[in-house]
Amino acid sequence: MPSENLAITWRRIPERYRLVGTFCRNCQTSYFPARKLCPKCRRKGKIEQKQFSGRGKIYSFTEVTAGPSGFEKQTPYILAIVELEEGPKLTAQIVGARKVKIGDAVEAVFRKIIEDSEEGLIHYGYKFRLV
Amino acid sequence: MQSVGIVGYGVCVPKYRIKVQEIARVWGEEGDRISASLGIIEKSVPDIDEDAATLAVEAARNAIAFAKIKPDAIGAIYVGSESHPYAVKPTATIVAEAIGATPNLTAADLEFACKAGTAGIQICMGLVGANMVRYGLAIGADTSQGRPGDALEYTASAGAAAFVIGREKEEIVAEIEATCSFTTDTPDFWRRQHAEYPSHGGRFTGAPAYFRHIIGATQALFEKTGTRAADYDYFVFHQPNGKFPIEAAKKMGIDPQKVKPGLFTPIIGNTYSGASPIGLCGVLDIAKPGQRILLTSFGSGAGSDAFAIRVTDAIEKKRGEYCGRRLSDYLNDKEYIDYAIYVKHRRKLKM
Ligand SMILES: [Zn+2]
Numbered sequence A: 001m002p003s004e005n006l007a008i009t010w011r012r013i014p015e016r017y018r019l020v021g022t023f024c025r026n027c028q029t030s031y032f033p034a035r036k037l038c039p040k041c042r043r044k045g046k047i048e049q050k051q052f053s054g055r056g057k058i059y060s061f062t063e064v065t066a067g068p069s070g071f072e073k074q075t076p077y078i079l080a081i082v083e084l085e086e087g088p089k090l091t092a093q094i095v096g097a098r099k100v101k102i103g104d105a106v107e108a109v110f111r112k113i114i115e116d117s118e119e120g121l122i123h124y125g126y127k128f129r130l131v
Numbered sequence B: 001m002q003s004v005g006i007v008g009y010g011v012c013v014p015k016y017r018i019k020v021q022e023i024a025r026v027w028g029e030e031g032d033r034i035s036a037s038l039g040i041i042e043k044s045v046p047d048i049d050e051d052a053a054t055l056a057v058e059a060a061r062n063a064i065a066f067a068k069i070k071p072d073a074i075g076a077i078y079v080g081s082e083s084h085p086y087a088v089k090p091t092a093t094i095v096a097e098a099i100g101a102t103p104n105l106t107a108a109d110l111e112f113a114c115k116a117g118t119a120g121i122q123i124c125m126g127l128v129g130a131n132m133v134r135y136g137l138a139i140g141a142d143t144s145q146g147r148p149g150d151a152l153e154y155t156a157s158a159g160a161a162a163f164v165i166g167r168e169k170e171e172i173v174a175e176i177e178a179t180c181s182f183t184t185d186t187p188d189f190w191r192r193q194h195a196e197y198p199s200h201g202g203r204f205t206g207a208p209a210y211f212r213h214i215i216g217a218t219q220a221l222f223e224k225t226g227t228r229a230a231d232y233d234y235f236v237f238h239q240p241n242g243k244f245p246i247e248a249a250k251k252m253g254i255d256p257q258k259v260k261p262g263l264f265t266p267i268i269g270n271t272y273s274g275a276s277p278i279g280l281c282g283v284l285d286i287a288k289p290g291q292r293i294l295l296t297s298f299g300s301g302a303g304s305d306a307f308a309i310r311v312t313d314a315i316e317k318k319r320g321e322y323c324g325r326r327l328s329d330y331l332n333d334k335e336y337i338d339y340a341i342y343v344k345h346r347r348k349l350k351m
Helices: A006-011 A013-018 B020-026 B031-038 B052-067 B091-099 B116-129 B202-225 B244-251 B272-284 B314-321 B327-332 B339-345
Strands: A020-024 A029-031 A047-051 A055-064 A077-084 A089-095 A105-115 A122-130 B004-012 B016-019 B042-045 B074-080 B106-110 B135-143 B158-166 B174-183 B234-237 B292-296 B303-311
Touching: A006 A013, A013 A020, A013 A122, A013 B091, A055 A089, A089 A105, A105 B052, A122 B052, B004 B052, B004 B116, B004 B272, B004 B327, B016 B020, B016 B339, B020 B031, B020 B339, B042 B158, B052 B074, B052 B091, B052 B135, B052 B158, B074 B091, B074 B116, B091 B106, B091 B135, B106 B116, B116 B135, B116 B158, B116 B174, B116 B272, B116 B303, B135 B272, B158 B272, B174 B202, B202 B244, B202 B292, B202 B303, B234 B244, B234 B272, B272 B292, B272 B327
Parallel strands: A089 A122, B074 B106, B074 B135, B234 B292
Antiparallel strands: A020 A029, A020 A047, A055 A077, A055 A105, A077 A089, A105 A122, B004 B158, B004 B174, B016 B042, B135 B158, B174 B303, B292 B303
């Protein structure tokens, strides 16, 4: 897999390592990934940083049997849309389970996502497991 | 020095297990005989996306949840491992970022075979006791590897334990009353830079290495504290297999029944830097206020760190309030894999 720009990787560390997104105090809406501007409130929005709990449920999922380059050793794996308890949805791998269903409760775990190459950077981030 | 102790502790053990029987089958060995001679039934295997850093992060998060402290109050993080994911680039900074302790802290990786985790506890004790930091986080984490077909392949496993060290009397769940070490240059086990698997001295790893250092450090601690075996309720020794800690106890006239509650190698294998620290966490999960624990680690190369620990009244409330995963949860949440899947997990297969 072609390596992501190092500056982008570095900027996304708080988001990927510990689910840091944002929250609009004006309309009480949580955003993940982070938004600089609240699309509902526009200029009236009061955006602040928010760390998500990592708890949520499976909103939708698919089983990946032919993964993209860099994920060959992990296939087959489950890729799911997880609805966080704070509201936002995100796409992530489900670990430690071969069968899941919509509505299953999940929690975030810290895992290796991909390695650029044998000598390259190791990218870490969130995945989810059933609770 | 002012009193310091454990404010929170947590572990992480991967979900997958392989039985000694299954490894023996592949190499045409007698599984029953090997299982009996090592005192190991099965060992943990990390998932393909787990490494020492991910295990360290999960154990650290559990320890912080147990301690009920704010991560940014942690002033020092030390991660001890012999399987750091990078040769250059610290595991400790990955942990610091993942738990939200950055940027106002000091951090470093430690390496001393299986005792790098307890070396981290000693450093944190010094920093906390000297008022240089409010809390220190010491972690032992490994995803250790044995060469395919080597005796180590039956035991080398994966796991981590983390300890938040602090000095506030009412926060401490287990006071560390004393520590001392026994260290020499002993060539029992090593891995050269760029080598994938370690080399070891076979039977030489026993008497001059493990037993000499474990017994040396434990007896030095008895002398330093004016205590004897009867004063302790539990003993946790480094556990490269299921037999050595029991033998070490017998050599020192310690009741083996005091060793068994902290002996997890028979069901998870040798988690290296995680081994005796996980044993301590297992004991802390059941110990009563006032009970005393003696912990002695061992790292090849070689050295042992011994600790005299006294459980405080605060442990019951904190254990009761903790709702994260405990060692027993990790032990029960397991799935067996065969050797073929094991090879894939451990990247012994070159694609
Ligand atoms: Zn808004």
